[in-house]
Amino acid sequence: MQKRKALVIGVVTACVAVGALYVSQAMHYSRAKVFFNDTQIAGVNVGGNTAQEAATKLKSAMHQLTLKDGKQTVSTFKPQEANLKITSVTALQQLINQQDAWSWPAHLTSATADTLKLDTSSKNQKSIQQLATQITTKANRTRTVPTDATFTYQDGQYRATKEKTGNQLDATKVAASITRALDKGQSTVNVAGDYVQPQVTVKSTAFKTALAKAQQITKQKYVYKLGKHTLTIPAETLASWITLKDGQVATNQSKVKSYLTKLSHQYGTVYKTRSFKSTKRGTVKVPAGLYGWSINVKSEAPKLDQLVAKGQGMTRTPVIQGSGYHKDGTDIGNSYVEVDKTNQHMWVYKNGKLVVSTDVVTGLPTTAHHTPSGVWVIWSKQRNTTLRGKNDNGSSYASKVKYWMPVDDTGVGIHDSPWQPQYGGTWYVKHGSHGCVNTPPSKIASVYANVKVGTPVLIF
DSSP states (O other), rough: HHHHHHHHHHHHHHHHHHHHHHHHHHHHHHOOOOOOOOOOEEEEOOOOOOOHHHHHHHHOOOOOOEETTEEEEEEOOOTTTTTTTGHHHHHHHHHHHTTOOGGGGGSSOOHHHHHHHOOOHHHHHHHHHHHHHHHHHHHGSSSOOOOOOEEEEEEEEEEEOOOOOOOBBBBHHHHHHHHHHHHHHHHHEEEETTOOOOOOOOTTTTHHHHHHHHHHHHHHHEEEEETTEEEOOOHHHHHHHHHETTTTEEOOOOHHHHHEEEEHHHSSSSTOOOEESSSSEEEEEOOOOSOSEEEEEEHHHHHHHHHHHHHEEOOOOOOOOEOOOTOOOOOSSSOOOETTTTTTEEEEEEEEEEEEEEEEEEEOTTTTTTOOOEEOOOOOOOEEEEEEEEOSSSSSEEEEEEEEOOOOOOOOOOEETTOOOOOSSSSSHHHOSSEEEEEEEHHHHHHHHHHOTOOEEEOO
16 A cells, blocks of 8 residues: 555656646746747757847858759859848747747657748748849840740641740749748759740630631631722731730731731822823823822721721721722812913813813922922812912012912912913013912902812812
């Protein structure tokens, strides 16, 4: 009995002692604010250290990190130099505070259980991301850019070109690799495979959809009607406009505008010298002026772009600007004003009939005030106005007129001129106007009444 009693007392005493030790150690960790024994951070043992002590130890023990892509060294850096917050006393103190002081016995036998990760707060991750961006930006200058899958049109069909990965580094992936290496206390960061990937692959749904869309577009008919001309845009031309943008079919606006500009110059009349059957001199060449039409490329390009994108074909007349466009293909028509500078005469034809015939005085032929040749247009009609300008000596003039019809973009027009004592002949050689077509007061009212805005004026 005495032996049993002594054993019981011994066991109780031992339990009390163990309990006292348990409580004592728990209180120790609570008061001392230190890491559990054998705690490791980034491969460094900080067991029993305060946050400040651990910070000091980490700063001295942190290794230089080397980024490797296979056998190639991409970059080297020290965590301290990169402004990473891994040795922050505040961050380390937070790790200590997260310890459960009463669970200290569990950390006596398992060092791996005591291994803690570095601070991966948003601030630390931001520093790592900035570092990764700097490294990849520099490294990628000499690395191959990835290319998306694409397709080309040849011999009436599309051929796909497979995507290529290249070896440019992805900053986000590199940042993740750096974080993992720091957490494990590694001195080498493996970035092999941390590459920027193509956005579009031949197997992707987006690529297959885009290819089907492109095929649909080139199978449709896109037709323009220009006067008597019917123009079908070739499939090869349509295909040359099609591009892949973020995996979606788009059109190359520059090429669309170039096509329309070429079409405008080929068929538009505002750019062209006219062969004109004159009243007294037979067929003459009259240079281009303001009269004529062209395709309004700025307005038509987005419309064509939208129609191509729909892939349903079209038949339309493009947006036209200027004057003189007729569906039957005619140009000057049978209502116009003819000014023959050689004969100093003007004729007005209306609906094919001569309604006014009169001598005139055009500009001084040997000065800047000559009357410009060209196919012009009456773009305005005004009554009782004052014409202002400069004489050759620099002085200003102001001439009141009852009828004014401007025809070009420099101030030349047709108007009455009561100050002229005579018209026709060679009077203009020394007494010509400042460029306008001076018309006898007795004739100008008839001219004004028989022309409308938009009437072509051929001066030659």
